[in-house]
Amino acid sequence: MLLGLFAVSAFSLTLPITRYLTEFLSVWEIGLGRTMIAAVAAAVVLVATRQKLPNRSQTLRLLVTASGISFGFPVLTAVGMQTVPASHGGIVLGALPLSTALIGTFLSRERPSLQFWMVSVAGFVAVATFSFITHGGMGMDLYMGDLALLGAVVMAGLGYAQGGQLAKTMGGWQVICWTLVVSLPILVLPTLALIDWGHLEALSPTAWGAFLFLALVNSLIGFFFWYRGLAIGGIARVSQAQLIQPFLTFFFSVLFLGEAFSLTALGFTVLVVAIVVLSKRTPITEKAAQASTAAMGTAAR
DSSP: OHHHHHHHHHHHHHHHHHHHHHTTTTTHHHHHHHHHHHHHHHHHHHHTTTTTOOHHHHHHHHHHIIIIIIIHHHHHHHHHTTTOOOOHHHHHTTHHHHHHHHHHHHHSEEEOHHHHHHHHHHHHHHHHHHHHHTTTTOSSSOOOOHHHHHHHHHHHHHHHHHHHHHHHHHHHHHHHHHHHHHHHHHHHHHHHHHHHHHHHHOOOOHHHHHHHHIIIIIIHHHHHHHHHHHHHHHHHHGGGGGGGHHHHHHHHHHHHHOOOOHHHHHHHHHHHHHHHHHHSSOOEEEEEHHHHHHHHHHHHO
């Protein structure tokens, strides 16, 4: 859980840093550029540590992971934000921990209890309620962008869950490094085509520092801790740490962007932290353990 919370803290800085960088770079330059830098750094790490190539099965699963976290989530989110207000989108993206846990149950042997699912849904409801209150409520009209955002939630959940499963055999940092490397051939052409190098040359040292933090910490190093946490703590349980992410993003925005502080946000943060702690205490079993217990019972009889 500590590893997961550390990673979520890093991920929570994505929105404030991206908002700052939009004054200097386009959305595509930020999104593709940061992934490209992270992929090159990941390749250097893999070569320096002499990691062996993943086998065919692992490569296919790495491609699945890359489809979610390297392409699906950022692209679909960008599409959704063209037609959906950010406050409405925040409600939809609040389902990400639930998506990760749900997909994780299909990819792993984890079988969360009914109590766990009840706590998970309660966490999503808390995030959605916070978004409604802080943004003045939203109507019930459906937006076309909802489909894109729901797809983004599914793709990110798939990337997180598949990566967490792979980390059990490959290691957390190896998973994100190989995920970025297998994305590299697909990234090169669109990145070179869409980046205006004049924009990069004009960046101040502060902007370059923010851009590199986004690329090397949020897109690479943060996943070292995230995937390791999912591997040793369980995908379903540790993924609930993501419920805190919207609130950490809020506080980082207050700190770095000067946005107004809200006691409502503080109150909901305490509530969501309590939900995460509660989710950690709910029972989660594994099919392997259940099968072993059944076999022992049969042998005894």
